[in-house]
Amino acid sequence: MLSARQGGPVQPSISAWRPLGPDEVEVTGGLWGQRQRLNADMIIPHCEALMERAGWTGNFDSAAAGTIASGHCGIEFVDSEIYKVLEAMAWELGRSRDGDLEARYRALTERVAAAQQPDGYLHTSFGRPGQPSRYRDLESGHELYCFGHLFQAAVARLRTGHDDLLPQVARRLADHVYDQFGPRGRAGVCGHPEIEMALVELARATGEDRYLELARLFVERRGTGTLRSHPFGQEYFQDDVPVRAAVTWRGHAVRALYLASGALDVATETSDDELAAAVRRQWANGVGRRTYLTGGVGSRHQGEAFGDDFELPPDRAYAETCAGIASVMLSWRLLLATGEDKYADLIERTLLNNVLASPRADGCAFFYTNTLHQRLAGLVPDEERISPRAESGLRAPWFEVSCCPTNVARTLASVGLYFATASDSGIQLHQYGDYRVSVPVGGQRLTLQVSSEYPFEGTVAVKVIEAPARKVTLRLRLPGWARGSAVLSEEPATQGPGHAEIQRVFRPGDSVDVAFPAAARVTYADPRIDAVRGTFAVERGPLVLALESPDLPAGWSVNEIAADPGSVADDADGAAIVVYRRSPDTDEWPYLPAPREGEGEHVRARLIPYHQWANRGPATMRVWLPLAEAAAGIEGTRVSAG
């Protein structure tokens, strides 16, 4: 059933749309082009250097040399960071064929491979003399989690055309895990799901059905109480309820969404409709009730976890970058499986407003958590010190748990592969930007150049470069935020709420233009989201905007303002809004017999794309703006902006 072939990060054997490989789509410019260059030039080398400096890469050398017991560096899952960087490098090499990068990739792979033990086991924290024994602590040891990342790195190498050292290491390791945890092995699971989706992909990429069977066992065992008690409850690692019985996302957000991704992969390959329906149900519930406007997920710092339904505090949003990436991974699988546009909508929102917020403009520092309200101007992190994961209001170069920078690296290196898909009859454009897509349709090639300033502008031009001499279908997603008001230069054959289809014989030079209404617009929250009652947000196209203190007069913070939703307007610099300052700085008892009034000065302030915040030094920031009484007619005094 399964077979190895080139492709992207996810290659189901059955899907509504066929995902593309690195040879079929190329990001040619725009925001994503810039970010891919930043990734290749800065982020990947930064990760390589910081892993080396922290001694995490060196762990493999000392493991190979037999000296690791006397000095393992970092916590027990730092191996996975090396694997995510290897995955990033593999996708990057699939795009760029850079000789220097290939040399670095091979050298790093060889250091990893040298640490593999004769029976295939490969982990720098466990199992050697003087170290804790293998698989003793499935709850927090992260062994299988690390293996999963190694498998994904190997799959990236296979899918970009190389069956060399890392895929060999991965097969030996996967065979070992099958022996240990397969049908005749121990009925255990890893505290941190990840290996499930990785094993399915390794099965798809190698044709080895045992890996799929092992993934299926891991998914089925979850929720049956094989893990010991966790202080935050069994939902922390989703061992509270079997996957097919769960109704929503819960517990540690990254774990929940990696698990859901793996469960859908298993469901797809085993035609398990009940399991697939459970994953879709959980997605609908989680997106409707437990997701931030930015697409970020995880409402609680404690346990890095989902909260209750509608518990979405902006100021304590954890919204971990890795959880956003996991959400994209899950939505991508659901989009491929169902063809439904809502999944692409969430991918767009999450990539642009959560994942893209993580790297600093220079690519050398990252947000781990992505708050929607920063009350205190952040402290500049000591660039020489490894930061706790969620300490500051500014991005940090590296973290004690540094999963996010490397996850950003592998995501940016492969991001174009999420933009479009193909079918027997044509191409589906799910994301907009500046890219070229070229696929065979009925034996001939259909090549399109997508050009736009998206997400900053709403116009998209799709130009036909090559086309078969037969009718093909061009399917364009109409983003949910555009609410059906896209204008197409051609009358679509069909237009659903989430897409338009144009069916015709195209000729080179033909073009289809789309105009989405990208003016800044006001957004309100469901009243059940208590934490943002009495506020509004501003979005512009697919971007969530934010008010940041550098755009306010000196001495103002975002904590004592209100804004008038009727004043939102676009100008040459983007969107701006009238902001009022209120509430003197007192220490009076803050509970009063009447609402406190007294908005005073006002100013017209710029709103920036949320993902750009904290690039101008320490600042306060908020996405949800308190509704000004001024909106009800109270006038203030205009001051000049700082």
Place this chain on the structure above:
Amino acid sequence: MLSARQGGPVQPSISAWRPLGPDEVEVTGGLWGQRQRLNADMIIPHCEALMERAGWTGNFDSAAAGTIASGHCGIEFVDSEIYKVLEAMAWELGRSRDGDLEARYRALTERVAAAQQPDGYLHTSFGRPGQPSRYRDLESGHELYCFGHLFQAAVARLRTGHDDLLPQVARRLADHVYDQFGPRGRAGVCGHPEIEMALVELARATGEDRYLELARLFVERRGTGTLRSHPFGQEYFQDDVPVRAAVTWRGHAVRALYLASGALDVATETSDDELAAAVRRQWANGVGRRTYLTGGVGSRHQGEAFGDDFELPPDRAYAETCAGIASVMLSWRLLLATGEDKYADLIERTLLNNVLASPRADGCAFFYTNTLHQRLAGLVPDEERISPRAESGLRAPWFEVSCCPTNVARTLASVGLYFATASDSGIQLHQYGDYRVSVPVGGQRLTLQVSSEYPFEGTVAVKVIEAPARKVTLRLRLPGWARGSAVLSEEPATQGPGHAEIQRVFRPGDSVDVAFPAAARVTYADPRIDAVRGTFAVERGPLVLALESPDLPAGWSVNEIAADPGSVADDADGAAIVVYRRSPDTDEWPYLPAPREGEGEHVRARLIPYHQWANRGPATMRVWLPLAEAAAGIEGTRVSAG
């Protein structure tokens, strides 16, 4: 300077008002009388039984027998629970002279004393063969913390007239600590402040100035970086900034307020005005910016910590019972030191709306955390199982960290001692209820009976039982919530914003009546408290009210309602309000281009005192009620209440 004498929990050598001893004030009825009976009959025996069942009391026996290394029960600070119960028993014996209780007290004391080591050290987790060594882990070992609770228990015994076994044990232990950590000892502090205030009180109760000196050293060392790095930052245990330099409450809330209490005690006894001013400044900042309407403190589950200014989410309020008790302890010290009524206001609020919320009506289960918004109906805890500290929406019999039940026990046993004070010229009534106070004034006795249904009704009668044949001053606090609108049956000599004074010659049988306006009233929050924007609360007299689901029609939860502040009214059962149901239960994307409207059915629902919630089984509950659009004229459909 210091000398032993009878009295209450805090006996400064200099103060604006003189605190009373157990022989000077007696709670005679009302809410507090009922709770003191509940404490004596149910809570204290419950704590004794659960500590025994958990093996925590038995730790002392096996320590004495030399077998503790093979089986210490519970975490490393369970000794302190035994001490808090001993303190509760001592205060209770000061009130009741109960023979059975005295026997239980003595037996428990003997078991504790038997575990003291020859050099005075006394802790069941450290220092014996096979155990971790003493003082190796000041950050989290809690050794000095436990000692502090032993000292406070010993002080309660001294202040109730007995210099017997526990005070002897305490002196030997304090002498040992002085040797280890005094001027010629190690410059360390405990990760959990507590010993500071306990040492000052032990100094006051024994006349031993070295204990004060040791307390002073512990306060001065805090914030100088003697503790190793904590994952939540050094503010977790207030080692980030010296006490006298800090501007607000921060980090772990109980630690912060125990430390502030000890710092004020040191400041008082050493005439350190700068230190006292720092504690007052922190109180003002913390109360104005980091305190819930209930008086609860601690906005974050992670680290059981204060949040940033105005970060006060109702649904994730930690508001630990012990932090409320610590706040009362601090405010009481500040009231004694300054005579300012605002401190008594906060004591009232915190006792009635945070501390009193902890024990269940039957006294056999407790809240550890005290949320202001319960979104999910709680799970009934397994009465045979020890609960994590903040798991359920229902009270639990016991916790792995069970500081709160025993803290409630010692507080209820001594609560009357916070109600009134004396001066050379008369009596100051700070709290209202049903109690008798009798103090010497100029060699003669002034005895008053305070009678009221307070906090449920606003009328208070003060009847003179005995009086000197000279002019005395009766000072009555006018609670901040009454906003100066109290009506007194006599024209006061002076009336400030927070109190009235009546100066005259009283005769037995005279009475002064006070009427506070106790009708239900609407309260709004400072707009900087983002989490409750667009809502209001209802208070009645000193009580914060709550809406609980048993008072709503079947099938409604508090999560999908709005209420009309104009509809608040008192009826025979207390306060009630018109509540609208809104928002159908959908999984749609919850961010919308226009505010979601559509309030439908409405009902008149009862509001209950917050401290009574969760006594009718699993329920949802909220204090802050979303403002109904109905308040702006939209009408709904009336349904009958469930």
